[in-house]
Amino acid sequence: MATLDQEEFMATFSQSDDLRKAEFRGVNLRGARFSESDLSGVVMRGVDIAGADIDAPWLFEDGTVLLVNGVDVAPFVDTELNRRFPGRAERRAKDPDGLRAAWAALERTWAATLERAAALPAGAVDVSVDGEWSFAQTLRHLVLATDIWLGRAIRELEQPFHPLGLMDVGSGEGFDLSVFTADTPTYAEVLQARADRVALVRDFLATVTPQELAAARQNPHNPQHPETVRSCLHVILEEEWEHHRFAVRDLDAVEARLGD
Numbered sequence: 001m002a003t004l005d006q007e008e009f010m011a012t013f014s015q016s017d018d019l020r021k022a023e024f025r026g027v028n029l030r031g032a033r034f035s036e037s038d039l040s041g042v043v044m045r046g047v048d049i050a051g052a053d054i055d056a057p058w059l060f061e062d063g064t065v066l067l068v069n070g071v072d073v074a075p076f077v078d079t080e081l082n083r084r085f086p087g088r089a090e091r092r093a094k095d096p097d098g099l100r101a102a103w104a105a106l107e108r109t110w111a112a113t114l115e116r117a118a119a120l121p122a123g124a125v126d127v128s129v130d131g132e133w134s135f136a137q138t139l140r141h142l143v144l145a146t147d148i149w150l151g152r153a154i155r156e157l158e159q160p161f162h163p164l165g166l167m168d169v170g171s172g173e174g175f176d177l178s179v180f181t182a183d184t185p186t187y188a189e190v191l192q193a194r195a196d197r198v199a200l201v202r203d204f205l206a207t208v209t210p211q212e213l214a215a216a217r218q219n220p221h222n223p224q225h226p227e228t229v230r231s232c233l234h235v236i237l238e239e240e241w242e243h244h245r246f247a248v249r250d251l252d253a254v255e256a257r258l259g260d
Helices: 074-084 096-118 135-154 187-207 229-259
Strands: 216-218 226-228
Touching: 096 187, 096 229, 135 187, 135 216, 135 229, 216 229, 226 229
Parallel strands: none
Antiparallel strands: 216 226
8 A cells, every 4th residue: 555654644533533442553653643532541562652752631640550561650750740840749738738838839830930931032922832722821721720620619609710711622511601702812911810810729728727628519520520629629739730831841842942
């Protein structure tokens, strides 16, 4: 069978293609890209993965295992990320003082990253790397994450959403999306919205008690799934650290482009 150079033709598979339990034997997947795909339980034998780049935000959920040559590498990855990002290890703190310290560490980390972004040329915060959210869009998504998990889940507000929040595609089911703006805000507006939401979390943590942390709440995406105020705060912290990792990764790429 004749082959085509990847730059001339790239096969695309989407949600309409069911590849569950498919077998790939002797297939050349060099340079292939998998985005927002379920690869759980995938088995690879005798494969060349030199230069492979895996980004799995859910790698550190309870019970998740990633085996490379028979070794579960998830704990090693978790430890290395904690080393690179001081304060990340406290993201699952249980008590009020621990959560307050975890949030303070996160604020310090983001403050330094915001300073880094501010030093870039105009427009750099709106640059998308490999089709991912820009730095400004990442901040907008974190505004939304706070509104969902603090405003809707913890505070049980009917309409907690800031109009500049940015929703994942397909994740807005059950929410009134009419509040969100269709316009592209200025970066200054994004920074103000982000600062407001950061302050909301800080103020909530300033007075939260152990009893309040244990209080039952509904999962905003799945009301039948039980949550507590504590577990909702853990989601916020997880979102913050994961998206900070994405933001730093992409700032590195933007700076590299500017240096070329």
